[in-house]
Amino acid sequence: MxxxxxxxxxxxxxxxxxxxxxxxxxxxxxxxxxxxxxxxxxxxxxxxxxxxxxxxxxxxxxxxxxxxxxxxxxxxxxxxxxxxxxxxxxxxxxxxxxxxxxxxxxxxxxxxxxxxxxxxxxxxxxxxxxxxxxxxRASQGITPDQERQAEQAIAGAREACGVTIIKMPHSKTATVTDRLFNPNKPQNIAVFSEDGEVNYFGPEDICRGLQGNKIGERPASWDSNQTEVLYDHFGGWVGGAGLGKEGGTAFWGGYPDHVEALNFILTKNQEKQKEKSNDKIADVVMAKILSDFKGNKK
CATH class of the missing domain: 3.40.50 (Rossmann fold)
Structure with a gap:
């Protein structure tokens, strides 16, 4: 060509x-x-x-x-x-x-x-x-204000079922993931933004689960000669080098209901945890965080 x-x-x-x-x-x-x-x-x-x-x-x-x-x-x-x-x-x-x-x-x-x-x-x-x-980060147009907001959001982060839960005004997730990156620990971060976007960085099977299975296609609303993919869950986008690899990490993003997405992420991570001794504590923490999310929906 x-x-x-x-x-x-x-x-x-x-x-x-x-x-x-x-x-x-x-x-x-x-x-x-x-x-x-x-x-x-x-x-x-x-x-x-x-x-x-x-x-x-x-x-x-x-x-x-x-x-x-x-x-x-x-x-x-x-x-x-x-x-x-x-x-x-x-x-x-x-x-x-x-x-x-x-x-x-x-x-x-x-x-x-x-x-x-x-x-x-x-x-x-x-x-x-x-x-x-x-x-x-510079190419994404991240501002000093957004950097500060990310630092404040990290300071107020919650932890449950091995997931670091972040709520912040914007969806420039690099401001969070760069600061929390640890080469000795797999990523497991959920970022909920006030613009409606949710981004999750964690086990690839959970990322795929958030998007869901492709259940078909339908004629695109903009052109009947083209199609758009239908999923049985939140849809959105997935990617990352670990996608499709057992034990790999990947990312997912979309615009789901925040409480439903958080519930799915925490539940799936709870299922993965091998230690069962603190299940009751984990249940209480998870329930409290979900309750807080319901009371502060954007």
Whole structure:
């Protein structure tokens, strides 16, 4: 595929997307960047994708959920949900452009797919890891105010069934996960945000359970020739290097009822706990936290 025949449409801002944009600029490849946030979709570009196709180019959408009519020749670059088994998006773009990824790109790919553990696994130095995480947070537009809010939220964190439960105003979860990362302890963090979003970082089977099983498809509301996936639980998105691997850790995000999501997360973690001696204590703590959530629903 000739790179001059491609036109990229970029998704939500993070370090990977910034790196992709810089690569496209370096290679002289045309692209559109609407300055979107995570969870962005094709409708944000209006009819621009269709126009590009009519001009004879191949549209390439990068980490954009399809919620509008798109040309049949559109290339979808993503590594979340049903695409979770694919390489990181930056690696897919390198392949499309026939470009050898640099060490920096490989670090960005590892960070995006498997966070700090994936960078450690590829032999990244502490300096490289700190640099990538700093750049990632900056690319997400995280403000000093949001950093402070995260610190306050962590100070007020609750613990139950092995899960660290965080409530904070925004959903910039890197402000929490970076601060709580421990290389000697698997992640088990649930972040509930006032914008309605919930993010969970923990055992991959619980992440998959939060999304649920794919139970079918239905004609998309935006285009009857396309379909949208139906799940038997909360839906949302899943990803992470440990997805589908027994004992692995992954992440899930979505916009469920907060109390229902917390109840599911705590119940599944309680089932996993091997020590039964404190079951009654765990039940009391869990019930108290769920009660507090019901009384403070946003």
């Amino acid at each position: 000739n790179k001059n025949d491609l036109h990229f449409f970029l998704g939500g801002a993070d370090l990977e997307m910034v790196t992709i944009r810089k690569l496209l600029e370096k290679e002289g490849v045309s692209y559109s960047d609407a300055g979107l946030v995570w969870g962005a979709s094709t409708s944000k570009y209006g009819d621009e994708i269709e126009k590009v196709a009519k001009e004879g180019k191949t549209p390439v959408i990068v980490e954009l959920a399809v919620d509008s009519k798109i040309p049949s020749n559109t290339v979808n670059v993503d590594h979340h949900n049903e695409n979770a088994s694919k390489p990181a998006s930056i690696m897919q773009v390198c392949e499309l452009l026939d470009v050898e990824p640099t060490r920096e790109m490989q670090l960005v790919a590892a960070n995006d797919s498997g966070y700090i553990p994936a960078m450690i696994e590829m032999g990244a130095t502490k300096e490289e890891i700190n640099s990538i995480r700093y750049k990632d």
